[in-house]
Amino acid sequence: MPVRPHKGRGAVSATVGRFDQRLVELEDEVAHERAEETPETVVRAMPAGRIIATNNSPDIPFDQSINPYQGCEHGCVYCYARPSHSYLDLSPGIDFETRIFSKPNAATRLLEEWEKKGYECRPITIGANTDPYQPAERTLEITRQLLEQFHEYRHPVNLITKSNLIERDLDLLADLASMRLCSVAISMPTIDDDLKRIMEPRVPSAAARLKALRLLADHGVPTSVLLAPIIPAINDNEIEAILAAAAEAGADQARYIFLRLPHELVDIFSDWLEAHFPDRKEHVLSLVRQASGGKHYDARFGVRQTGRGAYADMIGSRFRTASRKLGLEPDSYQHTLDCSRFIRPGQQQLGLDF
Numbered sequence: 001m002p003v004r005p006h007k008g009r010g011a012v013s014a015t016v017g018r019f020d021q022r023l024v025e026l027e028d029e030v031a032h033e034r035a036e037e038t039p040e041t042v043v044r045a046m047p048a049g050r051i052i053a054t055n056n057s058p059d060i061p062f063d064q065s066i067n068p069y070q071g072c073e074h075g076c077v078y079c080y081a082r083p084s085h086s087y088l089d090l091s092p093g094i095d096f097e098t099r100i101f102s103k104p105n106a107a108t109r110l111l112e113e114w115e116k117k118g119y120e121c122r123p124i125t126i127g128a129n130t131d132p133y134q135p136a137e138r139t140l141e142i143t144r145q146l147l148e149q150f151h152e153y154r155h156p157v158n159l160i161t162k163s164n165l166i167e168r169d170l171d172l173l174a175d176l177a178s179m180r181l182c183s184v185a186i187s188m189p190t191i192d193d194d195l196k197r198i199m200e201p202r203v204p205s206a207a208a209r210l211k212a213l214r215l216l217a218d219h220g221v222p223t224s225v226l227l228a229p230i231i232p233a234i235n236d237n238e239i240e241a242i243l244a245a246a247a248e249a250g251a252d253q254a255r256y257i258f259l260r261l262p263h264e265l266v267d268i269f270s271d272w273l274e275a276h277f278p279d280r281k282e283h284v285l286s287l288v289r290q291a292s293g294g295k296h297y298d299a300r301f302g303v304r305q306t307g308r309g310a311y312a313d314m315i316g317s318r319f320r321t322a323s324r325k326l327g328l329e330p331d332s333y334q335h336t337l338d339c340s341r342f343i344r345p346g347q348q349q350l351g352l353d354f
Helices: 028-036 082-088 094-098 106-115 142-152 164-178 193-199 206-218 236-249 265-276 281-290 310-325
Strands: 042-045 064-066 099-102 124-126 157-161 182-187 223-230 253-258
Touching: 082 094, 082 099, 082 265, 094 099, 106 142, 124 142, 142 164, 157 164, 164 182, 164 206, 182 206, 206 223, 206 236, 223 236, 223 310, 236 253, 236 310, 253 310, 265 281, 281 310
Parallel strands: 042 099, 064 124, 124 157, 157 182, 182 223, 223 253
Antiparallel strands: none
16 A cells, blocks of 8 residues: 655654564555544653663763653654654654653652762753654643753753744743853754655744744854754755855854664655655665665764765765854854753752852
8 A cells, every 4th residue: 555644744654663563454445544544643641760861872962861752743754763662562653753752750850860969960961862842842841841950950951952942941041051051953954845844744944943043042042053864865955055044043063964764764764755755765765875884774883873985975075064164163063061050959958058
């Protein structure tokens, strides 16, 4: 059965998770009815056991992160976090963007981590996997609650988002920035409205994100632009234009990430290409393989975010050349923050004057 796009959704298929042992075959009539349905978003609370995730990857500039949500309604078809839904026995395809899990106790868990005697203050990144300002945040305000804790206890924080909803928290971000305690990276893989609508359907427009970037920069918040991902023969022609727009809006750093297709994501992305770009599907996948040593994804440190080979080298050269011409610091998207101001929870009650 041919794949069919769902209006307002990125994935066009309900790809089975790699841990799913169930095999369900639907009769053709039922399968067609399911394909015509418009999936609705369901947000459920899933209290966090721990809230700070750690990593030792040399490819990313942070070792601590928080994700207030699992799954993301933005529906970006290329999202490398999609395979994480397999651990919930859900599809990394359509379920990832329609079955969202929130962490209502995130702020409480964060304070518990900071209260530990052995806790060492280092910048924490919010939004490394799923967007902290996705639609559910408008009413749940979990990211807002976290930022209030960062502000109260003077802890440095970096944010990554595709949403102009971040403007809502400008009061906290501007004050944090005045103490060198925050920076914001705006992710923008395209400024083509038509491409955005099918590639990241529930993400605000590029114009809205550029406006948010300008507002943040005007209020002293250090800002950067993240071209993530660069997709061969889909958005690679926009590198220079995106960087120019971001620089004009006030960004002073930039970084790119080459398309990553781990686990189930290769099938999800291939189905999307078949639905929207059938004439260039094989060409796109061929260029991905050229940049990944003949595979769809090279997971090794040092190459997994940039690719390798002639095509990948050309992308990197274009990106760095354009960044430098525009006064952007290339290959960076998190500013240096001040860790010396941190107040461990409970210190105020001890009578210490900060």
